[in-house]
Amino acid sequence: MASDNYEVTPMIERLNEAMESGAFAQVRRMINRGLPAQDVAHLLESSPPKERDLLWSMIEAEFRGDVLQYLTDDIQAIYLNRMNPEEFLAATEGLDTDDIADLLQQLPDTIIKEVLVSMDTQDRHRVEAVLSYPEDTAGGLMNTDTITIRPDITLDVVIRYLRRHQSIPDSTDSLIVVSRKDHFIGMLPLTRLLVSDPNITVREVMNTDAIVISADMPDSEVANLFEKYDLISAPVIDENGALLGRVTIDDVVDVIREDAEHSLMSMAGLDEDEDTFSPVLLTAKRRAVWLGINLLTALLASAVIGIFDATIEKVVALAVLMPIVASMGGIAGSQTLTVVIRGMALGHINSGNTGWLINREFIVGLINGAIWAAVVAGVAMFWFDDMMLGFIIGTAIIINLIVAVVAGASLPLFLKWMKIDPALAGGVLLTTVTDVIGFMAFLGLATVFYL
């Protein structure tokens, strides 16, 4: 847990200065003695590749696991793949089970086996329990460092039992009450333990309606539960009700951050684990794919324009104005898309209210379409001194804005139903729709009225 004091930024600044002036002995001392692991991880994440490798080489072997657990997946993978099993074991000694399992999952299967074989039996069983669940479930997120008690003892006995511990695991706000067969019965919050009469039994004060999480619950649902009910820790059980471990708020906070970032990054075709300072070739490769996908959209739009080349040749003002129609549709649609994707992530949207939502978007599209169609029509009329042109672009804008907002509202729902990530595919598909409809409506109407 915590460390030092909260004035870490100046410390990082001092470290940056030391790096720049080449005072490596000083840097090494600061990293390994001065800074908490979280700050060393943040420093690595804020460094370009070469500087990052230099810093990593200065971190002492037994401190590397502490630092690794705070790094983003992209960067973890880089350094984990440079370690052999012995180095991995040395680095991860003393980490929480869930953190070791997280790191292990980044390694090839053969290495995972080698590492597991070298662990002591208790640790191996614990890590294997976590590894047996997918990383993005409660089971993959859980920790096995639970303190369990039995319901029929008195609080005084509980307090004496706790005093035999050197320490209690981080983020322990409750003790877990289990049956003889290790089945979950209830929770005893430490605060209740402290205010209650020591002579009564656990059963009398325990909380039996606590939130319990099954091991296969998706981590985003776990996060929603923690957020909604202000939880600090929650027990994880298997399908038979046997206690497996607990999920703690510190791991859930990471899930919340990643889930929220997922939409932002996906809409630009990026991964939420993306390293800000990933090297040139990796960056270029990842982005090239997204550019290629979007090129198909652009080519389709060009093909639509191509249909009307005779019209454009006759009225060149159409070429001048046509990007406005496509762009207004794109903006209006992406606003709706963003609202709906966020609403879906928050669990606001269900079969009972989608009808209302699409209907509202239709009316909003009509209102804003009418307002801006009038403005653009006026601009076009004055600019090119052509009433007809104003009428055509105005009508095209109204059509495209309505299509855009209805598509923005329905595309993510359709994609979710198709089990495609709406944040990733929604924007590209929407642009395709607004470009094609925009150019088609504008140039099509022009063809009807001018040719």
Next chain:
Amino acid sequence: MASDNYEVTPMIERLNEAMESGAFAQVRRMINRGLPAQDVAHLLESSPPKERDLLWSMIEAEFRGDVLQYLTDDIQAIYLNRMNPEEFLAATEGLDTDDIADLLQQLPDTIIKEVLVSMDTQDRHRVEAVLSYPEDTAGGLMNTDTITIRPDITLDVVIRYLRRHQSIPDSTDSLIVVSRKDHFIGMLPLTRLLVSDPNITVREVMNTDAIVISADMPDSEVANLFEKYDLISAPVIDENGALLGRVTIDDVVDVIREDAEHSLMSMAGLDEDEDTFSPVLLTAKRRAVWLGINLLTALLASAVIGIFDATIEKVVALAVLMPIVASMGGIAGSQTLTVVIRGMALGHINSGNTGWLINREFIVGLINGAIWAAVVAGVAMFWFDDMMLGFIIGTAIIINLIVAVVAGASLPLFLKWMKIDPALAGGVLLTTVTDVIGFMAFLGLATVFYL
């Protein structure tokens, strides 16, 4: 804290069914007896306006405050503004100080004064303490329900003192150790209290290097500290070191979620407090502004195209292909923009590494520009059987992609320096750049080579 059990979704479904079948007596009973306040809030957030008003009218007066605190700002404002001071006081009785202050801040100043006057002295002082700090600082986020102890008593005395309490406030993981003058000295984690010898003094076991937060620290910095150091609560002090209250993880989780959503929503010109089901007119009004701003960008692009109308009249293929150049630039730029805005939010980007970042983007732009320029040039040559056209569009794409990624990396830094929100203004400015440069490069080159 928590309540009921974790099977809330089926309950909400049953409630929806009851709503649809008009079994309002049943709905009223479920809302006021069955569901926890968080779920009632979620239900309101997931309902269109009319249904929402109906549900709200069924919530009992004394339960409304509980529900209000979990609602998003937009919806809070609607129902708060329908309450008079007496109703507000009845609804918020028993809420945490920080939650009451949050709700109060949504009301007009005259009502705030009326409410404060009607509160009992202790509550008023507490709420006023929180209200005296901006909502987005540690002071505005803090709670005043701290349990404080003195350093020179024994742990046994602490335990006996706690037993005199009926309960301990939610999210209490530590007691705060203060001097006679109420100055912060250290923290005593409950877990340490429980494992230590009861005969030693608080001073001997307290944590003196705990993270301490000053009341004027921005809430996003508070969130970063909690996230980095896995905190559950942290003391808040004034400039003289006097203890004011504490910040707890449940409030910080909301800040983390809102901060992460801020970028996503701002990039579409939306507010992170936006209600998914806001009514038609409000929605239309808010979105109209953003469409208007983006129309200026589109008009500027049209003006650029207008300069080259003679060229387009001669070679109509230019009108067909020109959206490709602008679109590729827009996509490449927005990827960089998203990475940099996220990196800035995570605190990865500083004066020491921006040079490297812009340089990397330049090279990535060059590589991807070259790759896709070749592809598009090939397509253009075959499509229009014109070598020159291929060469022109290829060159324009390389130019626009490089400008786009360098602008995507430097615009947010420039905007931050200008104290303008990069997530809000970055996208519009970037599109302006990529449209103007894209059309200018493509049509300009064409004018040079064709006319």
